[in-house]
Every structure is written in C-alpha cells, then in structure tokens.
Amino acid sequence: MPSEDPAWTALRRQAAACTRCPLYLGATQTVFGEGPVTARLVLIGEQPGDQEDRQGRPFVGPAGRLLGQALAEARIDRADLYLTNVVKHFKWTEADSRRLHAKPTRREVGACRLWLEAELRLIAPAAVLALGATAAQSLLGPSFRITRSRGAIMSTSWAPVFAATRHPSAILRALSPDRERFYRELVEDLRNIRARLPPERVSSPAAAGGARISTPENHE
Ligand code: SF4
Numbered sequence: 249m250p251s252e253d254p255a256w257t258a259l260r261r262q263a264a265a266c267t268r269c270p271l272y273l274g275a276t277q278t279v280f281g282e283g284p285v286t287a288r289l290v291l292i293g294e295q296p297g298d299q300e301d302r303q304g305r306p307f308v309g310p311a312g313r314l315l316g317q318a319l320a321e322a323r324i325d326r327a328d329l330y331l332t333n334v335v336k337h338f339k340w341t342e343a344d345s346r347r348l349h350a351k352p353t354r355r356e357v358g359a360c361r362l363w364l365e366a367e368l369r370l371i372a373p374a375a376v377l378a379l380g381a382t383a384a385q386s387l388l389g390p391s392f393r394i395t396r397s398r399g400a401i402m403s404t405s406w407a408p409v410f411a412a413t414r415h416p417s418a419i420l421r422a423l424s425p426d427r428e429r430f431y432r433e434l435v436e437d438l439r440n441i442r443a444r445l446p447p448e449r450v451s452s453p454a455a456a457g458g459a460r461i462s463t464p465e466n467h468e
Contacts, residue, residue: 253285259366263336269359271337271352276301280382281332287446290330290373290407291315292364293415294382298347299340306331310414315379318416318431328448330371335360336385348378349417357386368406374446376407377437380415380427388412399437409444413437 260280265271279296282305291307299309308314319326334357340347352360364386368376378384382390387406404410417463419430 253370254287255370257331259363260304261371263363266363268362269356271335271339271356274340275337276338279306279333279338280306280336280363280419281330282306283330284328285330285371286330287330288370288374288448289324289328289441290332290376290381292376292383293331293379294389294417295335295352296331296338297349298338298340298357298415300349301340306333310420313419314416314431316416318434320440324438330367330373330450332364332367333385334364336363352382354390357382361386373407375409375441376404376411376446377441378410378412378426380412380418384412385417399434399440409441411437411441413450426436443454
C-alpha cells in the first residue's frame with residue numbers, strides 16, 4: 249500500500265511530473281516506490297515493467313509474483329518493505345505488438361537517481377537489497393558484478409547492511425536447472441538480510457525534516 253507520510257507524498261507528486269530524461273514520453277506514468285517510510289528494508293529493482301507501468305505500482309507483474317513467493321519463503325512480509333526501482337519510467341521496445349523491456353542507459357539511470365536518493369534519505373533503511381546489476385551498479389559503481397559478489401553483505405553509505413542479488417526477471421528468463429538454483433539463491437539472500445535487520449522501529453528518522461527536493465523540471 250502507498251505510504252501516507254506527507255514528505256513521501258510530496259516526493260511522489262514531484263516525481264510524477266518528472267521530465268529529466270526522455271523515458272517519460274513513452275510510459276504511461278511514473279512508478280514511484282511503495283511501502284512504509286518506517287521500513288527497515290528497501291528492495292531496489294531496475295525499472296517498472298509492462299504491468300507496473302499500467303498499474304502505477306512496482307513489482308506487480310510476473311517478476312513481482314516471483315519475488316512475493318521468495319519473500320514468503322524467507323518469512324518477510326511484503327507490507328513491511330519499501331519496494332522501488334532505480335528508474336521510475338518503463339523503457340520498452342515493441343515486438344509482435346507487445347511491449348518488451350529495454351535496458352535503461354547509464355545516462356537515464358543517472359538522471360533518475362535523484363529520486364532514489366531522495367527515497368533512501370527519507371527512509372534511512374537499516375538494510376538495502378539491490379535486485380539485479382543495474383540497481384547494484386547505480387549505487388555501488390559500474391565495476392560491481394552480481395556474478396562475483398552476489399549475496400555478499402557490505403556496509404555502505406546507503407545502508408549499514410547492503411547486498412545485491414539477481415533480479416527476479418533474470419530468474420524467470422533462466423533455463424532449468426539454473427532457474428531453480430537462482431531462485432533458491434534469491435531466497436537465501438533474503439533470509440540472510442532478514443537475519444541482520446534490527447528490531448522494528450516506529451517512526452522514520454527523516455520524516456520530521458521532510459523530503460522536498462527541487463529540480464529545474466519539477467517546480468510546483
Ligand atoms: S529521470 Fe526517472 S522519473 Fe524522470 S523522466 Fe527519467 S525515468 Fe522518468
């Protein structure tokens with residue numbers, strides 16, 4: 249469910265009018281992050297897919313369903329999480345009358361990072377799990393490799409506990425038996441990060457200060 253925090257609502261409203269890169273032109277709407285601003289854990293994907301673009305909510309398509317299954321196995325309640333993407337508009341190409349995912353460029357990821365940074369500042373999570381290379385590289389730099397460092401727990405300026413794992417879409421695209429192995433590794437990474445979460449907190453440390461940001465394209 250969307251947060252009712254006023255600072256988060258203001259951010260979301262500003263992002264809804266964002267024109268910082270061309271992706272807004274081909275998408276239905278900005279798909280902002282979703283979840284409580286008191287969340288201890290933030291999951292970050294690459295960008296919304298076809299279903300997310302239509303519904304305006306992150307992780308509601310096939311990859312979101314796989315993620316939901318993995319969360320349940322790891323005993324993490326989706327309602328306790330904040331879910332977002334590094335890029336807030338759906339980038340796609342058309343093939344056989346279908347809209348197929350297209351990878352955002354580094355420039356597009358860079359343009360959109362403003363919103364992700366604002367979300368992370370507002371929430372100040374105890375832990376972040378990046379889903380896929382685009383999310384991990386956006387926050388850790390282009391040399392980060394999921395194949396090399398998947399599941400490794402790090403301490404970063406984004407969160408005291410930070411890890412990266414495969415994106416659920418990559419698991420769906422994989423062939424058996426890799427697919428089953430990748431899924432087990434996703435569940436394992438979720439369990440590992442859950443084990444490092446501090447006790448639940450009751451209010452957002454950043455909420456009192458607000459999170460209004462101003463960009464040349466987003467003046468209200
Ligand atoms: S910077 Fe992000 S929110 Fe803004 S238009 Fe580009 S993809 Fe959309």
